[in-house]
Amino acid sequence: MTTALLPEGLRDRLPPQAEAAAAILRAALDAIRAHGYERVAPPLAEYEESLVGRLKSGTARDLLRVVDPLSQRTLALRPDITTQVGRIAATRLAHRPRPLRLSYGGPVVKLRASQLRPEREMTQIGAELIGSDSAAAAAEIVALAVEALAAAGAKSITVDLTLPDLVDTLAAGPLPLGAAEAQRIRELLDAKDAGALAAAGATAYLPLVEAAGPFPQAIERLRAFDSTGALASRLSALEAVAARLDGIATVTLDPTERHGFEYQSWLGFSLFAEGLTGEVGRGGAYTILHEDGREEPAIGFSIYPDPLLDLIADDQPARRLFLPLGHDREAAAALRAQGWITVAALDESSQPAGCTHVLAGREPRVI
């Protein structure tokens, strides 16, 4: 009965998870802030049209819409803060020197839950580097994503690199394809359907299916595949990113993975961590569209740390100090300043339930 009080995919966070969620948000944002990223806090809802169309290739998928009785216009709850950061970078912060480094953290809402993630509301934390999507910018962003995720408590992090615009690049160059054909080949590669690829006459694309796996082997296969050098700069950039991750994350490469990469261009990446099913973050390079039609490169990442909360043990009794009636208020304040949590008696019948200590005079005494 009680679960039916909330719509599907929306839930309450209770103690101690709600507290842990706030601590995770703080820890990840602090790690990002230390690298010079300044926080922005866009609103939870916006006019639908300003949430879409700001990033090149962005679509209106996943929007939970409402009609605003005040403006009579359609509002949408944000499914992704990156598009809002793009809007801010292209408008209110358009005058700021580049590269512009911005960070964010807060709830996002999706129209539908996925099978893997039953939640429709989740916390998204991230950073966007605006004005460049060079190999150096990519290395900074991917390493920062790993650092932020580690600060949030994730262990044994894996980064899976991909090239979202790979088929388009090849189709426009050494392996020509028409638009419809390219779309089909992209889907078959995403599904790693070698049989269907061969049947579709796209045998030239077949080696890409094999070029997935641990980074060193996969990049070697991609290099061998790229006999014309059309991918040379991308492959060098991937090597720079992988080199930066040496010792902090396991790196894999899946060049044709497109799932979840809607607006990302030459680089995309997914983040995984020990004990968690599915990805806990992703990011990549993309293009911001300015009001005057100008296009600006950017690169960033988002992590979705909520699954980490399930790994947090429930049994972590913080030290809690019971304050009897008539206790020394100054002593209690001094102990709170030292990090104690105090629970004050309301009347004679108040019990020190859940407390580990009681204030005796000016000192905590173990119960």
Ligand SMILES: N[C@@H](Cc1c[nH]c[nH+]1)C(=O)O
């Ligand atoms: N916001 C994107 C990831 C991203 C951030 N910057 C670029 N890409 C997502 O959550 O899928």
